[in-house]
Each structure stands twice: as structure tokens, then as C-alpha cells.
Amino acid sequence: MRSVTVTLSAVVLFVGLAVSGIGTPVAEAQQASLAQTPPMGWNSWNKFGCDIDEQLIRDIADAMVSTGMRDAGYIYLNIDDCWMASERDAQGRLQVNSERFPGGMKALADYVHSKGLKIGIYSSAGTMTCQRLPASLDHEQQDAKSFAAWGIDYLKYDNCYNQGRDAVERYSTMKQALAATGRPIVFSICEWGSNRPWLWAPDIGNLWRTTGDIRDNWDRMMYILDQQVGLAQYARPGAWNDPDMLEVGNGGMTTTEYRTHFSMWCILAAPLLAGNDLRAMSNETKSILENKEVIAIDQDPAGIQGHKFRDDGDQEVWVKSLANGDKAVALLNRGMTRAFMAVEAIDIGLPKADRYQVRDLWQHRDHTSGGRIDAGVAPHGVALYRVHPMSD
Numbered sequence: 001m002r003s004v005t006v007t008l009s010a011v012v013l014f015v016g017l018a019v020s021g022i023g024t025p026v027a028e029a030q031q032a033s034l035a036q037t038p039p040m041g042w043n044s045w046n047k048f049g050c051d052i053d054e055q056l057i058r059d060i061a062d063a064m065v066s067t068g069m070r071d072a073g074y075i076y077l078n079i080d081d082c083w084m085a086s087e088r089d090a091q092g093r094l095q096v097n098s099e100r101f102p103g104g105m106k107a108l109a110d111y112v113h114s115k116g117l118k119i120g121i122y123s124s125a126g127t128m129t130c131q132r133l134p135a136s137l138d139h140e141q142q143d144a145k146s147f148a149a150w151g152i153d154y155l156k157y158d159n160c161y162n163q164g165r166d167a168v169e170r171y172s173t174m175k176q177a178l179a180a181t182g183r184p185i186v187f188s189i190c191e192w193g194s195n196r197p198w199l200w201a202p203d204i205g206n207l208w209r210t211t212g213d214i215r216d217n218w219d220r221m222m223y224i225l226d227q228q229v230g231l232a233q234y235a236r237p238g239a240w241n242d243p244d245m246l247e248v249g250n251g252g253m254t255t256t257e258y259r260t261h262f263s264m265w266c267i268l269a270a271p272l273l274a275g276n277d278l279r280a281m282s283n284e285t286k287s288i289l290e291n292k293e294v295i296a297i298d299q300d301p302a303g304i305q306g307h308k309f310r311d312d313g314d315q316e317v318w319v320k321s322l323a324n325g326d327k328a329v330a331l332l333n334r335g336m337t338r339a340f341m342a343v344e345a346i347d348i349g350l351p352k353a354d355r356y357q358v359r360d361l362w363q364h365r366d367h368t369s370g371g372r373i374d375a376g377v378a379p380h381g382v383a384l385y386r387v388h389p390m391s392d
């Protein structure tokens with residue numbers, strides 16, 4: 001299957017634009033080859049809601065470059081709900097809200113692209129978006145063509161006002177419409193986990209939300225983490241469980257809690273979509289979002305989602321297998337007091353070895369262990385390690 005995909009992609013490259021929009025199987029193969037690691041970027045919703053405009057998006061594009069976010073891997077700049085006008089035009093096409101986006105979407109996409117970034121947009125598989133603006137149900141082909149013509153690289157596709165119609169059919173129709181444009185567009189399915197999307201979405205989209213919305217507080221973030229148990233088997237390169245976007249830096253959690261949020265999302269091989277105001281990011285927030293060693297756990301090329309290995313009530317051990325045979329280990333303390341936690345390397349599936357190199361991904365320090373991986377973990381904190389069996 002993989003070699004078929006590669007061959008088809010090569011044909012696309014060779015024939016170039018001559019067949020774009022016509023060869024649907026080719027375009028589908030293109031979509032499947034997207035998001036080989038979980039998508040990374042920024043999305044407007046968590047911080048700004050409907051309070052978005054062209055200047056904000058340009059400023060965020062600039063900030064993604066100047067803060068180092070782009071170079072850390074955050075490539076997609078995604079505009080969520082509320083970019084569209086309240087009416088379609090005379091030809092039935094979606095239009096941008098021209099007060100908020102006077103230069104239009106194409107010019108904005110060109111600007112974002114000029115910064116070495118990609119641009120994402122939002123619609124709903126319903127008659128209206130969740131904010132009651134026009135959406136794409138029964139307009140899939142026309143809207144996908146508009147998105148492609150504007151230069152859009154990523155579509156988040158929501159579930160509001162879906163008229164009770166079948167989800168698989170609604171999301172498949174948009175998948176086909178995107179493929180027919182010939183433009184590679186990451187397809188993000190946002191039906192809140194309502195129809196067990198992990199069972200069907202891997203063949204339709206590149207990522208699918210598994211729950212309702214995250215909120216910027218510890219309890220909700222932990223609730224969402226709990227909903228991910230049992231879903232690891234459905235993730236693979238090109239197709240990811242999406243536990244929703246990041247709240248890191250939005251103010252509702254402590255730095256320790258945000259470090260835990262980010263660590264656990266990386267263990268989950270989650271899409272990493274920052275949702276904070278990048279124009280005014282503290283150094284603490286930046287050091288979380290741009291921790292390259294933690295990002296590498298999320299972006300590991302094997303694309304194996306981590307799972308909960310042990311649950312002792314407030315103390316949990318999560319493990320993610322990595323492409324080179326290492327394991328990422330998170331010792332998570334959900335309790336209100338400091339906890340001493342430990343796990344043995346062979347118990348989590350590492351080969352027997354005399355010594356293991358244990359890299360602390362937040363302290364950026366190595367130590368050697370005979371097999372025990374342990375830490376005193378702060379309340380609501382996490383110790384995150386990359387463990388490597390040493391052969392000599």
C-alpha cells in the first residue's frame with residue numbers, strides 16, 4: 001500500500017498541474033501522505049474566539065517567526081470560526097467577512113506563505129458553524145474549490161447544525177471534495193468524538209477530535225486525558241487522535257500544570273496547536289512550547305501513540321514507544337502532595353540491559369540507571385524521561 005502511495009505521488013510530481021483537480025485517487029493519495037507526524041501550528045479559537053481579524057492573523061504570522069515557534073515546527077496558522085461573512089455571495093460562494101478581513105483570504109494566505117508557514121481555515125459539516133455563520137453541508141465542492149483557490153493548506157471541519165445526518169457520509173463528502181481540488185489539504189475532523197470517529201475517521205481525515213472542547217483549567221484537561229485511554233491503537237502516521245488544542249500560556253493553569261499538559265499531549269502523539277497570544281508570550285510559556293526534546297517525543301517518526309501503563313489512583317505512568325527503540329516515560333502526579341514514583345525499565349518493555357541512559361526532558365540532564373526510573377514529582381506535575389538501553 002505504501003509503495004502504491006509513493007508511486008502515485010511521484011506521478012503527481014512528474015505530471016504536475018496538468019492533472020490537478022482531475023485525478024481524484026491521486027489527490028486522495030496526496031492527502032494520505034500529509035501529516036506523517038502530528039500537525040503542529042497555532043489556532044485562533046482558544047484565546048481569541050470570534051475576535052479575529054486580518055491584522056491579528058498577520059501579527060501572529062510574524063510572531064510565529066520571531067518567537068522561534070515556526071522553527072520549532074509550528075507550521076500551520078489556523079483561523080477558526082468567525083472568518084466568514086453572514087451570507088454567501090450571488091453565486092452561492094462562501095465569502096470572508098470583509099470588515100474583519102478587508103484584503104480577502106487569498107492575500108492573507110499569500111502573506112502567511114511568504115513567512116514560510118501554511119494556513120488553515122474552518123467550516124462545519126452542517127448548515128451553520130457553531131457561531132451561526134454559513135457552513136459547508138451540501139456546499140462541499142463549491143467551498144473546497146474556494147479554499148483551494150485561496151491557497152488553504154488545512155481545513156478544520158466542525159459538527160454544528162448537522163441536521164442529524166450521518167457523520168461518515170458528511171465527512172466523506174468533504175474528503176472527496178478536498179481531494180478533487182488537487183491541492184493537498186490536511187483534513188481535521190471535529191465531531192467531538194460523538195460517533196466513535198477513531199473507528200472510521202482514519203480513512204477519511206488526518207486527525208479527529210476525540211472529545212468535546214478543552215478549557216483552560218486542570219480538571220478539564222485531566223478529564224480529556226482520561227478520555228484518550230484505549231485510543232492509541234487507532235493512531236498512525238497520517239491519522240491522529242486529537243485531544244483538542246493547547247491551552248499553554250492562556251493563564252488558567254500554573255506553569256507546572258501547563259508543563260504537564262504539554263508533556264501528556266506529546267506522549268499522546270497529539271496534534272500540537274498552540275492557542276495562546278504569541279505576540280505576548282512569557283519566557284516560561286515559550287520554554288514549554290519550544291522544548292525541542294519534548295516536541296521530538298510527539299513528532300517521533302514511528303507515530304506510535306503512548307498509553308497509560310499503570311494507574312495507582314493519583315499517580316499514573318504513561319509510556320510511548322519511539323522509533324529508535326527508546327521509550328518516553330511520563331510519571332504523572334495528579335495529587336495535591338508531592339509523590340515519589342518509580343517504574344522498572346524492563347516492565348515497560350525495554351530490553352534487559354546493565355545500564356540505561358535516562359534523559360530528563362525538562363531538566364535537560366542525563367543520568368545512568370540500573371533499571372529503575374524514578375522521581376519525586378510535584379503536585380500536578382510530571383517527570384518526563386527518554387530512556388535508552390546502553391549496549392556496552
Ligand code: GAL
Binds near residue numbers: 080081158160190
Ligand atoms: C466547537 C469546536 C471548537 C471551536 C468552536 C468554534 O465546536 O469544538 O474547537 O472550533 O466550535 O465555534
